[in-house]
Amino acid sequence: MSQIPESPSRREFIKHSAVAAAGIMIVPRFVLGGKGYTAPSDQLVIAGVGVGGKGESDLAMFAKTGKARIGYLCDVDDRRAAKSRQAFPKATYYKDWRRMLDKEGKHIDAVSVATPDHNHAVVTLAAMQLGKHVYVQKPLTHDLHEARVLTEAAKRYKVVTQMGNQGASNDGVRQLQEWYDADIIGDVHTVYCWTDRPVWPQGIAWPTGKAPVPSELDWDLWLGTAPYRDYVDKLVPFNWRGWWEYGTGALGDMGCHLMEAPFRVLNLQYANAVQASVGSVYVDEFKRGYFPESCPPSSHVTLTFPKTNKTKQDITMHWMDGGIQPTRPDELGPNELFGDGGNGTLFIGTKGKMMASTYSANPRLLPTSRTNEVQVKQTLARVPGGADGHYGQWVDACIAGHGKQTVSSPFELAGPLTEALLMANLAIRGYDLQRPKATGSGMDYPGRGIELLWDNQQRKITNFDEVNRFVQRDYRAGWKLGS
Structure with missing residues (x-):
């Protein structure tokens, strides 16, 4: 059975349709999703270490920006973690932050640290050495030596840093x-x-x-x-x-x-x-x-x-x-x-x-x-947003990359x-x-x-x-x- 030749009009229609389809493929996903939409693949993936109390509210503020996805949760106390696990049911949960960073490090963009003071520095430096941006509750560290180490590490590893003293914004x-x-x-x-x-x-x-x-x-x-x-x-x-x-x-x-x-x-x-x-x-x-x-x-x-x-x-x-x-x-x-x-x-x-x-x-x-x-x-x-904007400011700076945007408490x-x-x-x-x-x-x-x-x-x-x-x-x- 012989094939019927395509008419010029049909060929032009298919050509233009293909071009249009290709154009749709490269349109930014936030356009397709409407105003304010951020595709999951374009969001900052955050891991929280210490996710009860202040850690819980920090994660909620990051998520509220619409530009961050809380992908991983870590807490040594299941009771303290309960509300965050309920708020972010798709997040993978760990008890040991070392195991979390070792196993999931390549999937994490940034780490929020809200443990008791004596463990701030070890978690924060480990994350920075993996190239992760960090948000750390105040005070930054438990002792003077740790504070100087983290200050110098921020320059060395070129990550976006912010301490959780929100009044700075x-x-x-x-x-x-x-x-x-x-x-x-x-x-x-x-x-x-x-x-x-x-x-x-x-x-x-x-x-x-x-x-x-x-x-x-x-x-x-x-x-x-x-x-x-x-x-x-x-x-x-x-x-x-x-x-x-x-x-x-x-x-x-x-x-x-x-x-x-x-x-x-x-x-x-x-x-x-x-x-x-x-x-x-x-x-x-x-x-x-x-x-x-x-x-x-x-x-x-x-x-x-x-x-x-x-x-x-x-x-x-x-x-x-x-x-x-x-x-x-x-x-x-x-x-x-x-x-x-x-x-x-x-x-x-x-x-x-x-x-x-x-x-x-x-x-x-x-x-x-x-x-x-x-x-x-x-x-x-x-x-924008004053103290509440402290969280979104850090998220935006992380997405932009080190040195591209200022933060209030680096x-x-x-x-x-x-x-x-x-x-x-x-x-x-x-x-x-x-x-x-x-x-x-x-x-x-x-x-x-x-x-x-x-x-x-x-x-x-x-x-x-x-x-x-x-x-x-x-x-x-x-x-x-x-x-």
């Missing part, structure tokens, strides 16, 4: 910076940061009772880098913050939120001196007690920073926690809130003062009537900021180091009443060597920082 810190750059308050020489934290037990003895480990919790993995101890009740999921082996106290919890503005506004880097005084508790009617394993119930730390390109003199920063607050400024009305009542940051300059609440929210000039009276030009771009800033609050903790812990009783009072401590001097190049306190053991702690056998 708020409009408030940018308003404070614009006021300062416009010379509204003159040259800042003193800063106060204060908090009503801790809201967990501190200044207590380690519990004597041993409790059974919950079946859903892998206690050995939870301990990670920390020395082995028997499980005690109520340590997990929150009260670990008050114990030096796992947490960093009120400074670690709130320091990154309250000290970030001074770092950004004044371009602070590394402190060179620190001193502290701490509160004690009464163990009975006649005796005060100090418990060196536990962070104190309150503290006042003074850090000295060398002058920067934005100051004319050294800067003194005061940190206060446990409800201690600085004296109210004369310019503040008697019934006006100082900070937000429980937390705040105060800048004192040669021409005036300015303050803000937690997360650098609600920035105000003092007296507060000046806030609306003084107008300066907006010179700094705002982050390790370049987060590292030195974390070192400052950990150096404050050095002074607190040095205050509690007991020497043989010289007076018989039991209150003679070698770190009390002295100023600790910091050598930034050698990373050590030069005039009180005992405290240097806390600069870099020893990991438990089987754990190390980096491959």
